Every structure is written in C-alpha cells, then in structure tokens.
Amino acid sequence: MKKEKRIIQVIVKSGLITWVLLLLIWQIGSLFYSDDFLPGPFTTFAGAGKLVASGDLFRDILISMQRVLKGWLLGILFAIPAGLCIGHFKKIGAIFEPFLNFFRFVPAIGFITLFLMWFGVGEKSKVALIFYAVIFPVMINTIAGVRTVDDALIEASESLGADGAKTFFTVIIPSAVPNIFTGVRLGLSGAIICIVAAEMLAASEGIGYLIYTSRLYYKTDWIFIGIFTLGIIGFLADRLLQFVGRKALKRFGVR
Numbered sequence: 282m283k284k285e286k287r288i289i290q291v292i293v294k295s296g297l298i299t300w301v302l303l304l305l306i307w308q309i310g311s312l313f314y315s316d317d318f319l320p321g322p323f324t325t326f327a328g329a330g331k332l333v334a335s336g337d338l339f340r341d342i343l344i345s346m347q348r349v350l351k352g353w354l355l356g357i358l359f360a361i362p363a364g365l366c367i368g369h370f371k372k373i374g375a376i377f378e379p380f381l382n383f384f385r386f387v388p389a390i391g392f393i394t395l396f397l398m399w400f401g402v403g404e405k406s407k408v409a410l411i412f413y414a415v416i417f418p419v420m421i422n423t424i425a426g427v428r429t430v431d432d433a434l435i436e437a438s439e440s441l442g443a444d445g446a447k448t449f450f451t452v453i454i455p456s457a458v459p460n461i462f463t464g465v466r467l468g469l470s471g472a473i474i475c476i477v478a479a480e481m482l483a484a485s486e487g488i489g490y491l492i493y494t495s496r497l498y499y500k501t502d503w504i505f506i507g508i509f510t511l512g513i514i515g516f517l518a519d520r521l522l523q524f525v526g527r528k529a530l531k532r533f534g535v536r
C-alpha cells in the first residue's frame with residue numbers, strides 16, 4: 282500500500298496527470314472541428330513523424346538553435362560587463378540607465394524591419410534581433426545583483442585594506458553571480474521566443490519559418506509541432522543550464 286502511494290505521489294509531482302488531462306481535453310476539443318482548424322494529438326503526432334522521417338524537423342531545429350546560441354552568447358558577453366559597470370559606477374549608470382529603461386520596453390519584434398534594412402535578410406539580422414532580446418534581462422539582473430550586495434561585505438573588505446578594484450572583483454561580482462545567472466536563464470528564454478519572430482519574416486529554414494509557412498498549406502498540425510518543439514527545446518535547455526550552473530557556480534550560491 283505504501284509503495285502504491287509513493288508511486289502515485291511521484292506521478293502527481295512529475296506533472297504527468299496534468300499532461301494526460303491536457304491531451305484528453307485537446308482530443309475531445311478536436312472532435313468538434315476539422316484538422317485544418319484544430320488537429321487532434323494523433324494527427325499532430327502523425328505529422329511530426331513525417332517531418333522527422335524526412336529530416337526536415339531536425340534540420341530546422343539545428344538551424345534555429347545555431348541562431349539562438351549565437352545571439353544568446355553575444356548578448357551575454359555584452360550585457361554582463363555593461364550591467365556590472367552601470368550597476369557599480371554611479372556616473373556610468375546616470376548616463377546609460379535612462380537609455381536602458383527606455384529601450385527595454387520596446388519589443389524586439391518592433392525592430393525587425395530596421396534590422397532587415399541594416400543587416401540584410403541573412404543571418405546577421407536574425408542574430409542581431411536575438412541579441413537585442415537577450416541583453417535587457419541579463420543586464421537588468423546584473424545591475425540588480427550589484428546593487429543588492431550587502432554593504433557589510435563591502436565595508437569588511439575595505440577595512441581589510443582592499444582597494445576599490447579588488448573589492449569589485451572579489452566581493453561585488455561574486456555576490457552578484459546568482460542574479461547574473463538568473464538573467465542568463467531569462468535571456469535564453471527570450472532568445473528562444475525571439476527566434477520565431479526572426480525567422481517568420483526573413484528565413485527559408487528554421488522552426489519559426491516552419492510555423493509561419495504552415496498556414497500557406499493549411500498544415501495546422503505543423504504549427505502545433507513547431508510550438509511543442511520550441512517548448513521542449515526551451516525546457517531541456519533551461520534544465521541543462523540549471524545543472525551546469527549548480528555544478529560550476531555552487532560556491533557562489535547558485536542552486
């Protein structure tokens with residue numbers, strides 16, 4: 282009896298029941314509509330099987346993830362140092378924070394036309410759009426991490442004879458790592474979300490292109506496949522990032 286209860290608890294905690302209910306509701310709902318409007322789970326899975334067998338789905342995933350990775354890494358490399366400087370140096374913060382607080386409310390999709398004009402229809406415009414979507418969550422969390430460092434730690438470091446630079450690198454940055462890591466995770470989700478917009482208007486391959494062009498062929502099941510693929514990729518990527526963060530940054534308080 283105890284073993285059965287444990288199994289039930291594991292199933293409930295895993296969220297399996299939620300997914301089963303969702304699939305059941307989806308299947309029931311699809312019975313009242315055509316496949317062009319709302320394909321059921323079985324129709325969608327069959328469509329996914331065809332895309333996998335042809336190799337198109339894996340090719341689109343690989344291309345989209347390459348774009349996401351480039352934009353995400355470039356965003357991190359820019360946003361973390363910029364956030365550290367804006368958060369720590371008051372004069373730099375006074376100059377650049379108004380721009381940050383203005384542009385962070387402008388969505389990346391608003392720059393699609395401009396980026397196409399400036400960078401062309403190739404990879405640069407897509408990476409630039411993802412870069413834009415990444416830098417703000419990373420930068421804002423970095424600034425917050427710097428500004429929430431315990432003053433007692435800074436005072437203790439200075440009382441031991443550490444100058445400003447040493448305090449910055451040995452106290453402030455290590456203390457801000459958990460916030461920075463949170464920003465990096467949010468930046469990854471922003472990059473994956475943005476890839477759909479980037480590939481909808483200027484691409485011939487990728488998950489966003491698959492979702493956008495499916496409407497032309499009334500392949501609604503392909504749209505569902507693209508949506509689920511992005512969700513699965515994002516979920517797995519975040520779990521992998523969390524695992525790496527816990528292992529590599531545990532001493533900084535990342536859990």
